[in-house]
Amino acid sequence: MSGVTDAQQRDLDELGYTILPDFLPTDLLAAYREAVERQYALEGDRAGSEFKQEEQTRRLANMVDKGELFEQVIAWPDILALVAHVLGPELKLSSLNVRSANPHSDWVQPLHCDMGALPDSRGYWVCNTVWLLDDFTTENGALRAVPGTHRSGQLPQQVLADPKAPHPDEVLLTAPAGTVIVMNAHLWHGGTANRTGRPRTAMHGFYCRRDKPQQQYQKALLRPETQARLTPNVRRVLALDDPLNDELSRQVATLSGFMK
Ligand SMILES: O=C(O)CCC(=O)C(=O)O
Numbered sequence: 565m566s567g568v569t570d571a572q573q574r575d576l577d578e579l580g581y582t583i584l585p586d587f588l589p590t591d592l593l594a595a596y597r598e599a600v601e602r603q604y605a606l607e608g609d610r611a612g613s614e615f616k617q618e619e620q621t622r623r624l625a626n627m628v629d630k631g632e633l634f635e636q637v638i639a640w641p642d643i644l645a646l647v648a649h650v651l652g653p654e655l656k657l658s659s660l661n662v663r664s665a666n667p668h669s670d671w672v673q674p675l676h677c678d679m680g681a682l683p684d685s686r687g688y689w690v691c692n693t694v695w696l697l698d699d700f701t702t703e704n705g706a707l708r709a710v711p712g713t714h715r716s717g718q719l720p721q722q723v724l725a726d727p728k729a730p731h732p733d734e735v736l737l738t739a740p741a742g743t744v745i746v747m748n749a750h751l752w753h754g755g756t757a758n759r760t761g762r763p764r765t766a767m768h769g770f771y772c773r774r775d776k777p778q779q780q781y782q783k784a785l786l787r788p789e790t791q792a793r794l795t796p797n798v799r800r801v802l803a804l805d806d807p808l809n810d811e812l813s814r815q816v817a818t819l820s821g822f823m824k
Contacts, residue, residue: 568649572746576649580714580751581737584642588695588742597697599633600624600662600765615661615780620669621755624662626785627767628802634660635794637769639801643693646746647771650691656803658690658772659780662697664765665705665758673754674727675710675720675734678770679779682717683750689776690749695767700738705758707737707745707766713752720752727754774803777812784813 575582588596603624604611612623627634638657647655658679665671681690700706710733713720720727736756737745747753749770758764770779782802783791791804803809 568645572646573649576646576746576748579711581709581711581745581747582646583737583739584744584746585739586742587642587744590742593697593742595633596695596767597765599631600664600697600767603627603630603662604664612661614785615659618663618671620666620671622662622664622666622763625659626780627660627662628657628782629786629790632793634767635798637695637767639795639798643744643746643769644801647691647693650688650746650748651771651773652687654774655691655771655801656774656778656806656809657782657801658770658776658778659768661768661770662765663755663768664763665755667758667761667763669705669758671755672728672757675708675724675731675752675754676727677714677719677752678749679772680719681750682719683714686773686775688714688748688750689773691771692747692749693769693771694745694747695769696739696741696743696745697765697767698763699741700743700764700766701760702736702738703758704760704762704764705756706764707753708734708756709737709747709751709753710734711751714748714750716752774806774808775812777816778803778809781809781813781816783810 615625
């Protein structure tokens with residue numbers, strides 16, 4: 565794995581995120597943008613249904629199964645090194661999704677921690693990577709985050725009167741398309757309203773520690789033909805050959821069965 569700079573470590577430790585401008589080469593950025601739009605057109609009303617649909621937002625889920633281009637994203641050495649700084653080396657992909665804030669939308673996501681996760685006795689266990697396929701500007705629904713809250717040990721919905729309201733300490737993470745933001749996903753964060761006439765799209769490569777369940781159980785979701793072509797490294801990142809991951813997913817399925 566590649567190295568992580570002191571500044572990146574400090575940002576991740578203290579702020580809860582680090583921003584990597586100009587990360588994606590222009591041709592690859594164009595290829596992702598095109599592949600994502602093609603996928604939206606293909607899936608139509610079903611888009612995002614493997615995970616969730618969201619108001620005034622277009623979503624796609626299970627992206628590792630949606631073309632070889634997306635297999636690269638999840639095992640990018642520089643990004644995995646940063647994720648490992650947050651989670652430790654025992655990490656795996658939890659999900660790869662796309663989220664696009666619709667033009668002229670007033671929908672603001674409540675501040676949240678991904679999967680409603682608080683750090684446990686072993687520390688942090690969720691980390692997200694946000695791949696900007698469009699510029700994130702002050703007008704078009706950039707990500708907001710409250711620096712340092714990954715260390716608060718609290719969920720926003722437990723302590724804020726209104727997690728959708730602006731937070732006095734929040735910052736808007738604006739950056740050009742091609743940037744990747746690596747974020748400790750215990751950080752309080754959320755998407756904002758898009759007041760422009762164009763969509764604002766990003767891919768989310770979401771990781772967790774290997775002793776936790778995946779948000780999307782990759783082994784069940786990936787078609788056999790996809791699984792057949794994956795490299796050993798990508799299989800490992802997806803935890804496809806990990807009996808603990810199978811057991812954790814069974815437990816989650818049983819629990820959600822009980823809760824129905
Ligand atoms: O796309 C974004 O701006 C972030 C969305 C987000 O935090 C989420 O969907 O959990």
